[in-house]
Amino acid sequence: MHGDEFFFQAIVYLSAALISVPVAKRLGLGSVLGYLVAGILIGPFCIGLVGAEGQDVMHFAEFGVTMMLFLIGLELQPMLLWRLRAPIIGMGGLQVSITAIFIAAAAAVIGLPLKSGLAIGLILALSSTAIVLQSIAEKGLIKTDAGQSSFSVLLFQDIAVIPIIAILPLLAIGSTAGMDQQDYKLWIQNLPAWLHALVVLGIMGAITAVGLFLVRPFFRIIAGTRLRELFTASALLLVIGTAYLMTKVGMSPALGTFMAGVVLANSEYRHELQSDIEPFKGLLLGLFFIAVGAGIDFRLIISSPGTILALVCSLMIIKALVLFILGKFFRMSADQNILFALALAQGSEFGFVLFSFALQHNVLSPDIVNPMVAAVAVSMAFTPLLLLINEKFVQPRFGTKELDSKAADYIDHQSDVIVVGFDSFGSLLGRLLRANGLDITVLELDSDKVELLRKLGLKVYYGDASRYDLLRSAGAENAKILVLAMHDHKKQLQIVNAVKKYFPNLKIFAQTSGRTQAYELYDAGVDHIYRETLDTSLRAGTDVLRALGFRSYQAHRAARTFRLHDEQSVEKLRHISHDHTKYLSAARQHIEDLEELLISELNENRKLRDDGWDASLTSRDMNKAKDK
Numbered sequence: 317m318h319g320d321e322f323f324f325q326a327i328v329y330l331s332a333a334l335i336s337v338p339v340a341k342r343l344g345l346g347s348v349l350g351y352l353v354a355g356i357l358i359g360p361f362c363i364g365l366v367g368a369e370g371q372d373v374m375h376f377a378e379f380g381v382t383m384m385l386f387l388i389g390l391e392l393q394p395m396l397l398w399r400l401r402a403p404i405i406g407m408g409g410l411q412v413s414i415t416a417i418f419i420a421a422a423a424a425v426i427g428l429p430l431k432s433g434l435a436i437g438l439i440l441a442l443s444s445t446a447i448v449l450q451s452i453a454e455k456g457l458i459k460t461d462a463g464q465s466s467f468s469v470l471l472f473q474d475i476a477v478i479p480i481i482a483i484l485p486l487l488a489i490g491s492t493a494g495m496d497q498q499d500y501k502l503w504i505q506n507l508p509a510w511l512h513a514l515v516v517l518g519i520m521g522a523i524t525a526v527g528l529f530l531v532r533p534f535f536r537i538i539a540g541t542r543l544r545e546l547f548t549a550s551a552l553l554l555v556i557g558t559a560y561l562m563t564k565v566g567m568s569p570a571l572g573t574f575m576a577g578v579v580l581a582n583s584e585y586r587h588e589l590q591s592d593i594e595p596f597k598g599l600l601l602g603l604f605f606i607a608v609g610a611g612i613d614f615r616l617i618i619s620s621p622g623t624i625l626a627l628v629c630s631l632m633i634i635k636a637l638v639l640f641i642l643g644k645f646f647r648m649s650a651d652q653n654i655l656f657a658l659a660l661a662q663g664s665e666f667g668f669v670l671f672s673f674a675l676q677h678n679v680l681s682p683d684i685v686n687p688m689v690a691a692v693a694v695s696m697a698f699t700p701l702l703l704l705i706n707e708k709f710v711q712p713r714f715g716t717k718e719l720d721s722k723a724a725d726y727i728d729h730q731s732d733v734i735v736v737g738f739d740s741f742g743s744l745l746g747r748l749l750r751a752n753g754l755d756i757t758v759l760e761l762d763s764d765k766v767e768l769l770r771k772l773g774l775k776v777y778y779g780d781a782s783r784y785d786l787l788r789s790a791g792a793e794n795a796k797i798l799v800l801a802m803h804d805h806k807k808q809l810q811i812v813n814a815v816k817k818y819f820p821n822l823k824i825f826a827q828t829s830g831r832t833q834a835y836e837l838y839d840a841g842v843d844h845i846y847r848e849t850l851d852t853s854l855r856a857g858t859d860v861l862r863a864l865g866f867r868s869y870q871a872h873r874a875a876r877t878f879r880l881h882d883e884q885s886v887e888k889l890r891h892i893s894h895d896h897t898k899y900l901s902a903a904r905q906h907i908e909d910l911e912e913l914l915i916s917e918l919n920e921n922r923k924l925r926d927d928g929w930d931a932s933l934t935s936r937d938m939n940k941a942k943d944k
Contacts, residue, residue: 325373328358329373332357333350333603333606347454348451349704351602351606351609352609353609355606355608355611359609361614379556379569380446380601380602380604381570381601381665382570382573383600384597385445385574386573386576389574389575389576389578390578394578400467403469404468408468411473415635415638419631422630423436423437432487432684434487435679438484439667439674439688440635440667441473442473442476443660444665445570445665446601447696447700448659448660448699451659452659455703455707462652462659465648465656466659469660473666474570477666481566484670484673488677488678519561520575523579524575527575532584532585535583538550551588551592552592555593609697613690616687616690627691628694628698631662631663632661635662636661640653655703658702663691663696664692668692671692731755731757733757733799734757734758734795734797735758736811738758738801739803742801745799746758757777759776759779759786759790760777760779761802766778782813782814787818793821795822797823797825799826800812800824800825800842801827805828805833809836812837812841825845829849834847834886835886838886857874861874
């Protein structure tokens with residue numbers, strides 16, 4: 317690809333991404349599915365704007381996966397990685413081995429030789445790091461049990477690629493003599509096995525040592541130049557150099573950059589590295605997904621639709637069942653276990669490389685490899701859609717059942733105040749009330765959090781506060797106030813509806829994140845609403861005004877006026893919040909009115925020279941008095 321052709325292909329790929337991804341996001345399909353659809357549309361089997369060069373793009377764009385693992389490593393403290401050792405080794409090892417055995421057995425049933433079946437099983441046991449991590453991160457699920465377990469299994473799979481590459485030539489059906497192995501030459505391929513392992517361990521130790529002792533001084537020098545582009549070049553050099561080094565010693569480049577990221581997780585340059593690498597990672601991953609879509613062999617699928625569909629369904633069902641059983645064994649909740657099983661049920665981007673490797677080493681024949689490659693690509697394309705179906709239809713059912721599966725705690729005392737949720741907002745509010753001699757009843761839906769809070773000596777009860785029986789046992793009939801201190805807006809609305817229906821005597825206080833949620837809560841019948849950032853923002857604004865020379869009373873008066881006006885505007889605007897045009901016009905007018913009011917008050921105060929109270933002035937006067 318040279319000259320004009322290169323620019324044309326760049327325009328095609330970038331235009332496809334810019335058109336399809338916003339549409340997919342607007343439809344709620346997610347960016348990954350948007351990229352895949354874009355690749356299918358511009359591929360050789362639809363519009364035909366890209367052809368065989370799509371495979372070259374895919375090999376180039378696979379480096380986005382390497383960058384993604386580096387960024388994930390930057391987010392992980394070494395101690396956190398150590399705590400994940402059990403799911404990485406245990407869950408990941410069991411998943412790869414059991415899945416490979418099951419697929420090999422299925423291959424034997426349809427008449428394939430044992431060696432061929434085992435090779436197929438090892439390759440198909442791997443899942444797509446790029447699609448899975450991008451999809452769950454986009455949905456904000458990376459910190460959930462399913463997200464952490466998925467990451468652990470994927471990390472083990474990245475490690476497992478190396479022994480799989482070593483095992484595949486041993487499964488060759490015939491001789492591999494005379495085969496061109498130039499592409500697979502390594503620096504250490506002629507070394508004995510024990511020295512090979514020693515060199516690999518030495519390289520990994522060298523990466524750790526360089527990251528701990530040399531990279532920081534190096535970046536300190538680069539940062540001293542104050543040239544942003546030089547720091548970006550250094551970050552890319554670090555990632556590319558580590559990936560190249562790991563490749564030449566036969567290790568996964570993604571694993572190497574992940575290690576480098578973990579080593580630098582405590583570095584003062586972590587955030588700068590993230591901001592420099594993130595755009596390249598996102599762009600390369602997008603190109604990778606487009607290349608996957610463009611590379612789906614629809615000619616083969618159309619000629620043998622039943623075979624390809626059977627392969628895809630068999631692959632995803634076997635992997636999902638193995639993953640679901642492992643999730644049960646590792647005591648994951650039902651909703652998280654379903655997400656975990658569906659997220660990793662596809663084939664891997666490494667499958668394209670490994671099937672090509674197996675073909676060149678006479679492990680598998682072309683009539684086996686071609687359908688398998690098509691099945692892997694289709695399974696990867698199905699994954700974002702499968703996760704969307706799970707989010708919209710499966711999770712609402714199984715998630716609710718899981719919450720109800722554990723019996724609510726027996727509540728042995730009642731109080732005037734019931735607090736639902738015990739995050740930072742509920743915790744601070746509860747401590748304030750208790751410090752003033754008031755007893756409260758705390759309900760929490762997260763069973764893990766309940767156990768932790770109980771270990772801290774706090775009396776917290778597990779249960780879903782949207783249920784009538786739980787509210788009744790918590791004393792809602794005689795209580796005076798219910799405080800909704802959780803962040804789940806949908807659950808808040810469910811609780812408000814239940815309270816208004818069965819316990820209208822309760823006054824409801826609720827926290828929320830923004831105006832839209834506040835309007836919905838007001839409409840549902842909440843009495844008092846507190847937006848999370850309002851108080852903090854006004855306190856910060858007051859301090860900024862004082863730092864700029866405003867008197868204390870002026871800054872506090874401005875904040876108080878702003879608060880009153882803002883709360884009044886929320887009350888007025890909520891009645892027209894459903895009419896977008898009227899709402900924007902009225903909101904703009906309220907903003908202008910508030911600015912005019914504050915400026916008017918400021919000018920009035922200056923004219924009157926109202927000394928008022930001023931803490932800083934009082935402190936200064938006291939110091940002068942002491943000096944005298």
